[in-house]
Amino acid sequence: MSARIELRTAPHVKSPRTVETIMRTVVLSLLPICLFFIYQYGISAAASILVVTGACLVAERASTRAGGQSGDIGDWSATITGLLLALSLPPGFPLWMGAIAGLVAIFLGKSIFGGLGRNVFNPALVGRAFVQAAFPTAIASYTPSFLPGRFGEFIPSSLALPFMQPPATDAWVKAMQIDAIASATPLSQFKFEGVVAGFDQLLTSLGGHLAVGPSPLLILACGLFLAYRRYLDWRIPVAVLGSAVVLGWALHAFDPVRFADPGFVLLSGGLMLGAIYMATDMATSPVTPKGALLYGALIGVLTVVIRDFSGLPEGVMYAILIANAAAPLIERVTQPTPFGRGPSSKVRRATYPLTPSYISREEHHAVVPEKGSFKPKVNQ
Amino acid sequence: MSLDKAKNLDEFMEGIWRQNPVFVMALGMCPTLAVTVSAINALSMGVATTFVLVCSCLLVSLLRKVVPKEVRIATYIVIIATFVTVVDYAIQAISLTLYEALGAFIQLIVVNCVILGRAEAHSSKVPPLPAMINAAGMGVGFTIGLLALGTVREIFGNGTLFGISLFGESFQPWVIMVLPPGGFFVLGGWLMFFAWWAKRKEGSKAVPAEGHQHA
Amino acid sequence: MNAPATPPSAPATPTVPMIRTLGLVAALCGLIIVGAYQGSLSAVQENKRIALERAVFKVLPTAKSIGEYFATGNGVTVASGETPAGAIRFYAGYDEKGQLAGIAAEGAAKGYSDFVRILFAWVPDCQCVTGFGLVASRETPGIGDKILVDKDFLANFKALEVRLNEDMSALANEVKTVKHGTKTAPWQIDAISGATITSRAVGKGINDASQALLPRIAGHLDFIRNKP
Structure with a gap:
């Protein structure tokens, strides 16, 4: 075996953490949430997760084949997009619409921008925003969780033929003959009927037949695992949830009837999933510590504002998309001061040139020429 | 004579393909995005614009020797505005429903850069016949562009084409397609398709040339 | 220079x-x-x-011909030309025999994305609104446009009570859109669940326009009854 000499630039010490390991760990941490989702809604949820993720993988494969893309399906990032997208859709969302959401998420949310790491917006949310605008009725039709026979029977709307309207699920749910059934999410119930769901019910998603996603407690636990392993920046979820709670609390104190209590704000809708898994997407969130806090706070505030002051019951998706767009700007204004410069210094960028000659002088312990000693050399 | 014909055909084809106002020059995007929610709207808008384009270019070309260059833009605008007003009345007389569907965009034909661009860049320099042929080509090219958007948006957004139902009652309309974002998505899709096509054509031309070099 | x-x-x-x-x-x-x-x-x-x-x-399905009127502060005149400032334009529909079938007027209120403009029919005999049509709206297709097809919602307008009070200065009961399934009085509109905002815009449009128009024409119904 001949020794090989590798010539490459720094860094030479690499951590074993690659894009693949990060993404694979995130997928693993999402699995319990997906299982709980399937436990809540049965085979419809399972089919939805499979179809949406499958569509994402197909789109990713097609666009990496077409060239000009970074990444491939092997890096698991499209899988994450698919799983998150499926979790953010109603369980009975027609499968063909789910497939379209998946294709749009990857093509429009990721490939157009150049693939992994270059997308401006969270691909899963781009896909969801598209189907929200395209099929507003279907995406607002939730079914109650924990229905009997959910493992043997599809929710009728799931199996709508491609390009055809899904059948209404109201009659199907009524035929179940269960008391206290709500086919609206707690958020729409609050928005349109003024009903506030119970705190503990929301926390575990277990009580009654709430039309909700997986338990916020479970998502939080998975998020803590990721944060502990440093796979996500803890500042972002903390800032999202913190700002939402603070603003929710202030509004609730101002008018308890019109605005929900902070606990409801925190646990309802997709806030928990959005804060922990979607807002923390590495490509679309700021890297600076201050920027992460600012970005998170923007999401939390926008979520509460959209929920309380617009016609929509839920605002996490648009809040994150808007904050994604603002992320590069946030990054610019929160650049940390380079070491050695006073905090009052207005200069936000390293200003010394990183020219190869400069570096080589340092490396060779060359005597740095003194100021003003640069003179045009004259050939002797 | 045949040379003339070939030249005329070339003038006509310029607007349809090489200099297509929508897909190549990206001019007149305002009506392109706004009125293409259905194929019939797109077609009417295209026909109206073509009419204004041909009439204005004819008149500009006829007057090209008498209009002093200092006041030429004012003259062109007056001429274009005249024909837009004529079209406005004509559409009102034909169908009020159509008039309401197209809305302010009929009047806005007057600021469509395709028309002023043609008047300034082409018809003011050539005799009436080629000016008209070129304008007609541009108009047809513009109409094709609008129709390309309008048909896609109507099929997805409404399940119909020219008002005829294609998929039956239970078709699920894609609401986004008749909303403004749909216009941008479809336009982007078409631009991507034509860019890809142009690249492929270039590639197929380049490859044999390369092979020849190596041989 | x-x-x-x-x-x-x-x-x-x-x-x-x-x-x-x-x-x-x-x-x-x-x-x-x-x-x-x-x-x-x-x-x-x-x-x-x-x-x-x-x-x-x-x-006004029974109407066969129409007359156009202006309602001003001082009374009702037959319309001609542009609507003068302060006047409200409305239409009277007459059936085959020339009898007044009802009055149609425009109302508008803020909906989900823009003003929803409607034309509604008011019948003097029952003092009620019997139907409405859309003049212009930019509501979300598939949600907001349910107001024209939702059977439960249209049932509100079989005879929606829009009655003037004793001295004919305002409506006896304001037309109000209520949440789906909570309609109790004949002057309430049962909203479409899921399209509450658009439903509310219809109710508010009818209410505002009736409040402005009906007191003005209440004393002049005989004038309107005579077909011009």
Whole structure:
């Protein structure tokens, strides 16, 4: 075996953490949430997760084949997009619409921008925003969780033929003959009927037949695992949830009837999933510590504002998309001061040139020429 | 004579393909995005614009020797505005429903850069016949562009084409397609398709040339 | 002034030819426009009349002909030309025998994305609103436009009570849109669940327009009953 000499630039010490390991760990941490989702809604949820993720993988494969893309399906990032997208859709969302959401998420949310790491917006949310605008009725039709026979029977709307309207699920749910059934999410119930769901019910998603996603407690636990392993920046979820709670609390104190209590704000809708898994997407969130806090706070505030002051019951998706767009700007204004410069210094960028000659002088312990000693050399 | 014909055909084809106002020059995007929610709207808008384009270019070309260059833009605008007003009345007389569907965009034909661009860049320099042929080509090219958007948006957004139902009652309309974002998505899709096509054509031309070099 | 040197060009055109050319072009264009206007006038007016009649006949199915009126602070006059300031334009529909079938007026209120403009029919005999049609709306297709097809919602307008109070100065009961399934009084509108905002806009449009229009015409119904 001949020794090989590798010539490459720094860094030479690499951590074993690659894009693949990060993404694979995130997928693993999402699995319990997906299982709980399937436990809540049965085979419809399972089919939805499979179809949406499958569509994402197909789109990713097609666009990496077409060239000009970074990444491939092997890096698991499209899988994450698919799983998150499926979790953010109603369980009975027609499968063909789910497939379209998946294709749009990857093509429009990721490939157009150049693939992994270059997308401006969270691909899963781009896909969801598209189907929200395209099929507003279907995406607002939730079914109650924990229905009997959910493992043997599809929710009728799931199996709508491609390009055809899904059948209404109201009659199907009524035929179940269960008391206290709500086919609206707690958020729409609050928005349109003024009903506030119970705190503990929301926390575990277990009580009654709430039309909700997986338990916020479970998502939080998975998020803590990721944060502990440093796979996500803890500042972002903390800032999202913190700002939402603070603003929710202030509004609730101002008018308890019109605005929900902070606990409801925190646990309802997709806030928990959005804060922990979607807002923390590495490509679309700021890297600076201050920027992460600012970005998170923007999401939390926008979520509460959209929920309380617009016609929509839920605002996490648009809040994150808007904050994604603002992320590069946030990054610019929160650049940390380079070491050695006073905090009052207005200069936000390293200003010394990183020219190869400069570096080589340092490396060779060359005597740095003194100021003003640069003179045009004259050939002797 | 045949040379003339070939030249005329070339003038006509310029607007349809090489200099297509929508897909190549990206001019007149305002009506392109706004009125293409259905194929019939797109077609009417295209026909109206073509009419204004041909009439204005004819008149500009006829007057090209008498209009002093200092006041030429004012003259062109007056001429274009005249024909837009004529079209406005004509559409009102034909169908009020159509008039309401197209809305302010009929009047806005007057600021469509395709028309002023043609008047300034082409018809003011050539005799009436080629000016008209070129304008007609541009108009047809513009109409094709609008129709390309309008048909896609109507099929997805409404399940119909020219008002005829294609998929039956239970078709699920894609609401986004008749909303403004749909216009941008479809336009982007078409631009991507034509860019890809142009690249492929270039590639197929380049490859044999390369092979020849190596041989 | 420090103007950049202009490149040598053709000698500037004298003023008089410029004015002459512009005048010539303007006169030519003027001729074309006036010709087009004159040529299309009758067809345009006919179209407008047909469109108006169609809209009114849709909300007042028994009507066979219409009359246009203005309601001002001092009374009701037969409409001619543009609506003067402060006046409200409304239409009266007459059936085959020339009897007043009902009154149609426009109402508007803020909906989900823009103003929802509706034309509603008010029948003096029952003092109720019996139907409405959409003039213009930009509500979300598939949600907001359910107001025209939702059977439960349209059932509100079989006889929605819009009655004037004793001294005919305002409505006895405000027309109000209530949440789906909570309608208790004949002057309430049961909203479509999922399209509450658009439903509310319809109710508010009817309420606001009736509040403004009905007190003005209440004393002049006999004048309106006589077909012009």
